[in-house]
Structures are given as C-alpha cells and as structure tokens.
Amino acid sequence: MNTVVVRYGEIGTKSRQTRRWFERILINNIREALVSEDIEYKEVFSKHGRVIVRTNKAVEASNVLVRVFGIVSLSPAMEVEASLEKVNKTALKLFRKKARELGIKNPKFRVTARRITKEFPLNSLELQAKVGEYILENEECEVDLHNYDIEVGIEIMEGRAYIFTEKIKGWGGLPIGTQGKMVGILEDRKSALAIFLMMKRGVEVIPVYMGGEDVKELWLRIKKFAYGSKGDLIKVESLEKINKIIKDFGAKGVIKGLQLGKGAEEEIKKDKGTFIVPVYYPLIALPQEYIEDVAKRIPL
Numbered sequence: 001m002n003t004v005v006v007r008y009g010e011i012g013t014k015s016r017q018t019r020r021w022f023e024r025i026l027i028n029n030i031r032e033a034l035v036s037e038d039i040e041y042k043e044v045f046s047k048h049g050r051v052i053v054r055t056n057k058a059v060e061a062s063n064v065l066v067r068v069f070g071i072v073s074l075s076p077a078m079e080v081e082a083s084l085e086k087v088n089k090t091a092l093k094l095f096r097k098k099a100r101e102l103g104i105k106n107p108k109f110r111v112t113a114r115r116i117t118k119e120f121p122l123n124s125l126e127l128q129a130k131v132g133e134y135i136l137e138n139e140e141c142e143v144d145l146h147n148y149d150i151e152v153g154i155e156i157m158e159g160r161a162y163i164f165t166e167k168i169k170g171w172g173g174l175p176i177g178t179q180g181k182m183v184g185i186l187e188d189r190k191s192a193l194a195i196f197l198m199m200k201r202g203v204e205v206i207p208v209y210m211g212g213e214d215v216k217e218l219w220l221r222i223k224k225f226a227y228g229s230k231g232d233l234i235k236v237e238s239l240e241k242i243n244k245i246i247k248d249f250g251a252k253g254v255i256k257g258l259q260l261g262k263g264a265e266e267e268i269k270k271d272k273g274t275f276i277v278p279v280y281y282p283l284i285a286l287p288q289e290y291i292e293d294v295a296k297r298i299p300l
Contacts, residue, residue, distance in 0.1 A: 006065065022178055030051065034064065037064045108143070117156065153167065181206060181251045184207045191256060254279045
C-alpha cells in the first residue's frame with residue numbers, strides 16, 4: 001500500500017470558502033498525527049472531497065489517523081495510473097492478499113467503483129463489471145453483491161486510481177481547532193468523556209485539574225485523540241484560578257462532566273457565578289448507553 005484515502009463528512013456541508021479552511025486544519029492535524037507517531041509520509045493534500053496521504057506505511061498511518069477527528073472513514077490503498085490494465089492487475093493483487101489474510105477459499109466478493117472525476121472512459125458500473133470479470137477469470141471465487149467476504153473498492157480521480165479492500169470507520173466530528181478553545185476541568189472519568197466529546201466537536205481543549213495524580217492517566221488516554229490541540233495538563237489550586245487561564249488562552253468556555261441528578265441544578269448555578277465564560281456540560285442530555293459505549297471505545 002502506498003496511499004491512505006481519507007473521507008470526511010461534516011466539513012463537506014460547509015460553503016466552499018469554509019470547507020477549504022476546514023480542510024487546511026484537517027490536513028495540518030493529519031500531518032501532526034503522522035509526525036508525532038514517527039510515520040514518514042511523502043505528501044498530504046486534498047482534492048474532490050478526499051484527503052490523500054502518500055506514504056509507504058499506509059497501514060500504520062491508518063491506525064493513527066483513525067483517531068483524528070473530522071475523519072469519517074479511511075482506506076489503505078494502492079494508487080496507480082487509471083488504466084483498465086493497471087486497475088485490473090492491482091485489484092486482483094489486493095483481492096488475493098485479502099483472501100490470504102482471511103484464510104478463505106473460494107471467497108464471495110463484490111467490486112464497487114466511483115468515478116469522482118469523469119475522464120475515465122468507462123462509467124462506474126462498467127468499471128465494476130470489467131474488474132469483477134477479471135477477478136473471476138483469474139481466481140476461484142464468486143460474485144455476491146450482498147453477502148460478500150471481500151469488497152474491492154476503486155475510486156478514480158484525475159487520471160489516478162485508488163484501489164483498496166478496507167474501509168475503516170473514523171470518529172467523524174470536526175477537526176480540532178475549528179471551534180475555538182475551551183478549558184476542560186478534568187476530575188474523573190465523566191469529565192474526561194466530556195472533554196473528549198467537545199474535542200470531537202472541533203474544540204481545542206486546555207485541560208486543568210486540582211488534585212489527584214490519577215487524572216494524569218485519564219488525560220494521556222484522551223490526548224491520543226487530541227491532534228491539533230497544543231494544550232497540556234495544567235494544575236490549579238482552585239476553580240477561581242481557572243479564570244486566569246481562560247483569559248491567558250482566550251478560551252470561550254469551560255467544560256465539565258456534570259450529568260443530571262441530585263445537586264446538578266445547584267452546581268450549574270454555582271458555575272455561573274464562578275466562571276467568566278459559559279460552562280458546557282456535554283454529558284447532561286446523553287443516554288447512559290451512549291456514554292458507556294464511547295468510554296469503551298476510547299477506552300476509559
């Protein structure tokens with residue numbers, strides 16, 4: 001594999017000017033993730049609603065980039081010239097590799113193709129049929145469009161073909177750095193989840209804590225998803241001291257892990273009198289099942 005194809009979601013719904021700004025931030029966060037994890041890459045660029053990462057460590061890069069917010073899915077891929085001969089040969093090679101990995105004889109498969117740009121002479125359905133026929137001619141297998149073992153994906157853009165057999169689900173959301181800065185009060189597992197969910201919404205979080213060295217471990221776990229955020233854990237003596245940090249960093253809000261229950265209303269009233277910016281409680285309206293699912297996936 002020599003490329004990672006990155007797909008994003010919410011960014012694509014913005015205006016052209018806003019989308020380009022979001023894409024720049026996403027690309028910067030991708031580069032930061034690769035550099036911080038010592039994964040070499042040749043180039044990162046966006047085109048036609050995709051971000052392309054050229055690297056000879058596509059699988060390793062994918063394992064890191066799946067933690068970058070803003071990415072809906074990604075695929076380690078082979079980038080080749082968009083000729084039918086090269087697409088056929090590469091698709092067959094990746095099909096055989098995937099079949100060996102799965103340990104399946106006579107696998108069921110399907111081919112999905114998309115011409116993102118239209119210069120390729122075959123349309124998407126014709127390309128799917130041609131590549132499927134080529135695989136059938138050279139391997140013991142069968143086509144099954146619904147109950148398949150292997151899916152060969154092909155995307156065509158500007159004379160290049162990107163061929164893959166995996167589509168890895170990302171966290172989605174927005175790239176960190178697109179929604180300003182907030183101070184996150186890290187006290188326990190719930191507050192760590194609250195900070196995580198606000199980072200997923202594109203917020204750059206400055207984490208603070210007042211005591212308990214065990215919270216450092218919580219921060220290390222969520223920091224693995226904080227590409228694009230320059231903040232590191234700051235110890236404070238009291239909640240009132242947080243207002244100085246808010247001013248120093250130009251933070252637009254405070255994040256707390258409060259949930260509905262006994263004493264919640266009193267805490268909200270107290271927070272309004274304590275902090276000079278609005279306080280956000282991301283967990284307050286979320287189902288407990290969703291919160292537990294996110295905690296397991298991080299994991300916390």
